Amino acid sequence: MGLIDLHCHLLPAVDDGALDVADSLAMARRAVAEGFEAICATPHIRSDHDVVLEELPGRVAALQDELAAREVPLRVLPGGEVSELAVARLEARELRALTLNRGRWILLEPKAGPLSDTLDAAVERLEAHGLHALIAHPERHLGEDLFERLGRLVARGALVQATAAFFTREDTAPGMRMLAERGLVHVLGSDAHSSHGGRQIEFAGALEALAGVARVGPHLEWVADAAPRAILAGERPPLPYAPG
Numbered sequence: 001m002g003l004i005d006l007h008c009h010l011l012p013a014v015d016d017g018a019l020d021v022a023d024s025l026a027m028a029r030r031a032v033a034e035g036f037e038a039i040c041a042t043p044h045i046r047s048d049h050d051v052v053l054e055e056l057p058g059r060v061a062a063l064q065d066e067l068a069a070r071e072v073p074l075r076v077l078p079g080g081e082v083s084e085l086a087v088a089r090l091e092a093r094e095l096r097a098l099t100l101n102r103g104r105w106i107l108l109e110p111k112a113g114p115l116s117d118t119l120d121a122a123v124e125r126l127e128a129h130g131l132h133a134l135i136a137h138p139e140r141h142l143g144e145d146l147f148e149r150l151g152r153l154v155a156r157g158a159l160v161q162a163t164a165a166f167f168t169r170e171d172t173a174p175g176m177r178m179l180a181e182r183g184l185v186h187v188l189g190s191d192a193h194s195s196h197g198g199r200q201i202e203f204a205g206a207l208e209a210l211a212g213v214a215r216v217g218p219h220l221e222w223v224a225d226a227a228p229r230a231i232l233a234g235e236r237p238p239l240p241y242a243p244g
């Protein structure tokens with residue numbers, strides 16, 4: 001069974017991700033070579049990107065058709081990377097349409113700066129609609145109370161998705177390791193934007209780094225497989241470690 005990427009800007013020409021279909025195909029081919037079987041296409045749902053929600057199912061289907069035509073064995077699944085600031089303006093049906101694989105999980109992007117009560121409010125609003133929050137980009141918010149805030153959100157049902165590439169970058173690896181040691185990394189995402197540069201769709205380095213974290217190492221199969229599969233199925237997987 002292959003890997004699953006829950007966070008990727010794979011759709012062509014829709015946000016700041018893949019430039020065109022050729023770029024998407026190059027990303028997809030590389031992902032297959034890295035052992036991936038499925039990728040959630042998660043375009044930015046944020047005021048600075050004009051993504052038309054109604055178009056997303058057609059865009060996902062069109063890319064899946066392109067992949068099939070070129071015999072690239074990768075499933076493209078629907079989703080979105082929903083800014084915490086966008087949650088309040090989206091209707092329940094729009095939020096449901098943006099869940100990962102039309103399940104119950106929203107990939108939630110905290111606003112810039114330290115985490116604040118507005119993130120809690122967004123998680124609460126999702127809960128009110130029967131949805132769970134998968135918090136993206138914890139590494140961008142390494143503030144004083146990050147661990148405490150994330151821990152509280154996890155205790156109430158949220159999960160944390162860490163950006164895989166940051167486990168292997170010298171400047172970011174120590175922070176990522178700290179998050180993992182605190183039990184605050186549950187699944188990985190590539191957050192890849194293009195085949196032409198930046199982060200690529202690969203988890204090998206991150207999984208190797210996580211293998212060396214006492215808390216997480218024994219549960220790598222959960223992180224790499226069981227948890228993302230549960231998320232795609234709209235379920236909340238039982239956690240093998242508690243935050244703290």
Ligand SMILES: [Fe+2]
Pocket residue numbers: 007008009081191
């Ligand atoms: Fe992203």
